[in-house]
Each structure stands twice: as structure tokens, then as C-alpha cells.
Amino acid sequence: MKKTGSKDNKKTKQVPQPLKVRKLEIILVSLFFTVLTFALIGNLVVYMKRDSQEAINNDYNPRQELLANQNIRGKILSSSGDVLARTRVEENGEEVREYPYENLFAHVVGYSTRGKTGIEDSENMNMIFSHDSLGNKIQNELSETKNFGDNIVTTLDVDLQKISYEALGVYSGAVIVSEPSTGKILAMVSKPDYDPNKIPEMWEDLLHDDESSILLNRATQGLYPPGSTFKIVTALEYYREHAGDVSGYKFSCNGKYTQDGNTIKCFHGTKHGAVNFKKSFAKSCNSSFANMGKDLDISSWQKTCDGLLFGRELKTQIPYKKSQMPLSEQDNLEEKLQTAIGQGHTLVTPLEMNMITCAIANQGKCMTPYVVDRIENAKGDVVKRYQPKEEAVMMTPEEASFLNEMMQSVVTEGTATKLLNDSYTAAGKTGSAEFSSSKDDSHAWFTGFAPAEDPKVCVTIIVESAGSGGEYAVPIAKRILDTCYLRSQMSNFEDNK
């Protein structure tokens, strides 16, 4: 042993020298485990900062009940503070969830009586937490009442929601109104609808209803053939494959297009005559777009769709379905031509269409759609504010401004001339999507924005089984955009006063 050696030295009267212990490895090992420990802490902090909010909002978390026993579920408010959902405590202590606007916000706000949907679901945890002031909490404690849970302030606008809801009328379908620069959802309507106050009474019927799928939020979860609105995508792909120069494009339309035995007809067999690129887009000429689609490179086209978030997970908290563009190299020419005009097997949600439109309106940048602006405590102090987030850069500013110009031509000389007016410039694309080979019916689509030079709102509309987009969807868009315009005039007026 080393020490015995030292003792021998002592006997010979030499001064014992402490042994030099080699410390390098000890320091390395210490460092290694210190790093491991900090990894624990780092992981914990990341979980708390990034994932915990979403993780704990889970039916398997038994603490929801615990919190619900301590706090009264908070309210859901519109952007200007109108109550969209609140909890009334009856004299016997029973709590009743009320929705003052009844059917109007049914899908986007959701319900919380039989399971949870919509904002009632996604913000559940936040509403049963209470960040009330200490004074109030002490008062509640003394009077033995529950604390008020935090309130959810949404981005929703009651007036726009009403206009959208009324304009859709008796039709099934969906309307989304959003702000392209932030991704804020201003209105979101889905029909058929229901009165969330009456969920307990109608629950049995709903369970047995397979046909109308009334509980489905069609705006974000309804998958529809895009029809001619998909020509936005085809146009973008064609523009990309031709290096941004489409001035040389010419086509002569005689109402139909035939290639290798496959025939594509224009809507109602209309003959568009000689068309260039812009006119093809404005008039929504199927024959011309089939002609463009014939030579498109499928893998590049897939990449473009991927960039537009087809088949991708979205960052939004709103429940959604993934849109799909399943065209592949193996498909035959017919499928390719059909895809180019928005038929084929492509399926999109109104939300997806709205996001593409927002990107065009926002110089190519798509912001993540969101409905919750902030969380406030019962006193109105902000607990947490959600910031706009970038979802994806879908296209370059040049591509966006090209598509913007194309979409303006739809209003000035194409299928959406009903939107032409002296007050503001609108831009958009109509669609009439055939959804059944046996029927002549089509879903009416419109997606667009205004004012075209500095877009403030994007609207996306689908009216199920109505007919052509120009006839059924565009008037709804007009009512919404007119309202927005009037309100902007009002606020300008107020500002200048």
C-alpha cells in the first residue's frame, strides 16, 4: 500500500511528501455527472415552458376535477369582451354552462357538458385555473365560495360571425374570416349547427346521427374537393416551372380539352376562345388548366403542395384534418388532368384554403391560425398573451404578388365580378367542386381577400351542394367584405375626428 511506503520513509527520518493524486479523471467524471444533472434541470424547464400546457390538458389528468372543485370555470369572450360562454352558479351550488349566442359560435367555441370540443376543450385547463388576485381569493375563502377561473379572450368578432352565419343561410358549409398578417381567426362558422345550451337534451339524437355530422367543425375538419380554387396551386406550380414567366402562354378553348382519350370540359361547356394565362385563371378555364397540367412535373408539384402544408401537421391549437394531394408518378394522365383543375382525389379543408390565401395576401408568409388572443384573470389582468407565430413561408413575395394579381383579375374580368365595386379592390378565386359522379350538384367555393393592395382580411367560403362559386359563394364574401370595409371607414372616421 502506498501509505505503508510513506511510513518506511518516516523511519529513515525523511520528511514525508504527500502523494500527488492524479485528479484529471476525477474532474472529468465530476463534470460528466454535473452535466447529466443539468440535463435533468434543462429537460424539466423545457417541458414546463414548451410542452406542459398542452400535456396537462388531457382527460387522463385527474387534477381537472380537483381544480374544477376549487374554481368556477372561466368565461370565453369575444375580442371586444362579449360573453360567448359563461358558468352560472345556481342557488343550490349547481353550475350551469351558458352560451348566450346559442347556435352562433357552436363549433368554434364548442361545449363542455358531454365531453369537450372547440375552445372549451383546448383551453379547458386554463379556464379552471384561477389567477385571481390575492384579495379576491381571501374574500372567497372567508365567504366559502369558489374562486373565479381565468377567462379566455378570443380573436372572434361577434358582428363578422353574425354576418357570416346569416349569409350562409340555410346551406350546409363553412366560412372562415381571418387576418392574414397575424393568423387571427375573426369568424368561423360551420353549418349545420346546434345550440350548445341544449347538448344534454339532444345528446341521444346526436349519438345516433350519422348523416349530417352536425358536431363536425366543417371549417377546419371538413374535407372537400377544392374544385377550381385549386387552380391557385396549379398556377403557382406552372409559374415555378416556367421560371416566373408565363407571358408566352396561349391556349384556344373550345369548351373542352382532349388528350389521349381523356376529356376535360369547361364548366357548363362554356367556350372561352383564345386565352392567355391571366384570362385562363380569371375565367377559370378548365380546358386551359388541363392543358397546363399535362406537362407539369409531378414530383415538383408534390413538393409545392408539401410547401403549402398538404398532408402536414399544423402548429395551430384548433383541431383540424390534414388536406391531401395524393397525385403520384404512378397515376394515369386522367388523374393528372383532373388534379390540375381541382377534381381528382385532392381534398382540402376550408382552413387549408384560407391559409394558402392568407400567405398570398401576406407576401408568401402564412401565419399560424389562432382563436385565443389572451388569458385574463377574473379582474381582467392579462395572465398570458398569445403572440402571432409564423406557420410556414409558402411562397416567395414575387410568387405571392403574381397570384395576387391573378386573383384580382378574377374580380375585374372573371368569375367573381360581383365583388367589383368602387370602394375597395377585392381579389379571390371561385370554385365549383363536383363531389359526386352521379349528380350535377357542386359545392360553391370562394377564397379571397381585400383590399388587394394591402390585404386586411381573408375570407374562405364553401357552400355545400349549392351550385357555382360565382353565384353562391361570392355574394357571401361580398357581404362580409362590405362589412369589413364599412367598419374600416368607421374607424378611419373615428381616427380623423
Added chain:
Amino acid sequence: MAHVISDLSKYVIAIFMAVYALECFLVLLRKEENEKSGIFIRQVICMFMVHFLGFAAICLETGDPSYIIFYGFQEILLFATIALFRVVYPEADRLLVNNMCMMLAISFVVLTRISYDKSIRQFGIVAVSLIIGLFVPGLIKRVALVPYLTWVYGALGVVALTVVFILGSVTNGSNISYTAGGITFQPSEFVKILFVFFIAGMMATATDFKQVFLSAVCAGLHVLILVLSRDLGSAVIFFVVYLGMIFIATHNYFYLFAGLIAGAGASVIGYRLFSHVRVRVTAWLDPWRNIDNAGYQVTQSLFAIGTGGWFGMGVYQGNPSSIPYVEKDSVFSAVAEEMGVLFAIFMILVCLSSFLVCMKLAARLEEAFYRYVAVGLGITYIFQVFLTIGGGTRLIPLTGVTLPLVSYGGSSVLSTILLFSTIQGLCGIRRQERDYYEDDAYDYEEEE
């Protein structure tokens, strides 16, 4: 009103814990004894405040004052431990004593909150363990034979694990504990210490290839029996401790890398061979999809931590009982849920400081055997902390090990107190070594 007070106490408790943790690292940097003394006293105050506030909240929330009596006994035990170590072993590391008592105080609060009965039982075991622990440093210092029983440690360890493996498998299919006379032992907890002594003995004798190989065979045997007994957590700890000790003893990077590669290979084989390993990995990769079965424990743990938030739900205001094995494997999540994530982070830092004390001590011990023991025990402790907390926070798969000193379980707490006491014994050895040179008027402080 009671509710509001206990609600406020969680902020205060976090502050005291923060101060305590900060002082842990200040003391590691200080050299002057009188400066350190002030810190230790402040730490004791913080510890008693955390303990007091925890029990105050329990009394207020339950409205049951009988907890005060229990609290009183705990307070006496903690105080006696600190005082006795100070008197009997003046050379003992006071930070380590404080840390041990702090973790025990947290344990008293969180276990009482989870189950009063279990907590009383645990308190009895802790008291007995501390009494036993008080004799250990003296034994280490005085029994000269300790460094020379290498093969006894190794053989005892293997036999103990084998007995449990055989008897355990007869009685329970897949168990790691053994019941005799109404008391359940979990021998792997004690074998951890024996194993460290064994490797230290091997490496102190010689560090040539033959010795490394022999110790590797014996270490492999330990690990194999543990894997077969399904005690994966302990198996991994033994492996990591072995690697760390060999690396420090031989200064040989080749052994380190060879060991790591062998470990990686063994993990893959283990994954292919044993379904219980695969289940844990699946639950770790996607707990949300397996929330009903394999992922249940980790998701419940994550709910607890996440819902509690930075400052926690407050003692007695959460729902820790919904986490499976909350008083054992998942006790960290219970602490985080009710006392807050910040509190929990400071607790991790306290564990880290205990480890650093061991390593600092190792760097100063001259006799190889004791140096390696300090290293081995330090690694055993911190790596177990890493496994249990990492498992509960989904950094790594769950391995089912306890949080030393905090979790419920007699074997776990007794073996950890023995571990801490052994380190205190090494402090005594270090003092002997130092005195030896000081006799010859060698100014050792310069060396530091």
C-alpha cells in the same frame, strides 16, 4: 383563511429552498472554516423552515393538529442527528450532514402528505438507520481490515443477489425483494455499497489488465443477475459505477470506451431479449399513445409536474396519489406537483452538491482504496438521482429506482444513510492522512 396561508407558504418554501441550495455551492467554494460555519447555520435554519412550513400547510389543510406531535419527533431527530455528528465526528463534512437531513425533511413532508401510516413507519426506519449510521464512520476509521476484504464484498454481493433472485422468483415471479420475519429487504440497495467496496479493493491492489478483467467479470455477474431479476435501474447503476471507478483508477480511456461500447451492445441485446425492457422503451418514446398501459406512469407523472407549475399546487392541494408508485419511484413528481418545479430544481441542485462533496473528498484522499470508495459512492448516489428523476420527467425511460432519502422504503433509506455515513468515515480517514503530514510540520493547505 387557512387555505390562503398555506397557499402563500409555497412561495416562501421555495425561497428557503433556493437559499439553501445556493449556500451548498457557496460552501464548496469557501475555504475559511468560520465563513463556512455561518453558512452551515443558515442552512440549518432554511432546512427547519422548509420542514416547518411543509407541516404547517399539512395541519392547516387537514385541520388536524395531531400532525404537530409527529412533526415534533421529526424535528428532534433531525436536530439530534446534526448535533451528534458535530460532537462525535468533528471532522465530518457538515454540508453532507445538512444535505442528508434536508432530503429527510422533504421526505417527511411529502410522505406524510401521501400517507400518514407509511410516513410513521418510515420515520421509525429512518431513526434506526440514523443510529446505525452514527457508528459507521467510527468503524471505517478504526477497522484496519476494511480495505482488504475485497473478495468478501464481491462474494457477499453476488450471493445476496442470487438468493433473492431464486427466492424472489419462486414467490413472486419477478421480484427483487425478500421477506424474512415480516420485514422486506431489497438487497440490491445494500449490494450497491458492497460492490463499490469490491471494485475499490480490486483497483487498490493493482490496476493491470488482469485485475480489470477479473473485476469486469464479477461486475458483469452482478449486472446479469439484476437484469434477470428485472431490476433494470440497479443494473444500470452498477454498470455506470463500475465504468467510472475503473476509469478513475486506471486513467485508461481505452477501458472507458470499450466499456461504453460493451454497454451499448448489452442494451441492444437486452432490448431484443427482454420484453420488459421493450415495454419501458416504448412507453418512453410515445407515452401518450400508450397512456392506458405502459405509458400510464410517466404521463401521470408529467401531469403532476405540469399542473403543479413553477410554484406547485401547495402541500395537500394536488393529487399526487394518482401517480403509480408515487411514494417510491415517482416521489420526485409529488414534490414537484405540490411544492413546485422551482423547489424540485433546487432539490436536484442539493443532490448535485452532495455528489461534488464526494468527488472533492476523493481528489484529496491519498490512499487509493478510500479514494475509489468515495468516487464509487458519489457516482452511485448521483446516478440513482439521475435515473429516477430522468425517468419521471421523460428524459430517459423509467427504470423504477427510488429517490435516495426521499422515497418511501426501508432498504433504500437505510442503505443511503449508510452510504452518507461511509463518506463521513472517509472524511475521518482524510483527517488522519492530513494529521500524519502535519506532524511533520508539512503545510498541507498549500497543496490544496
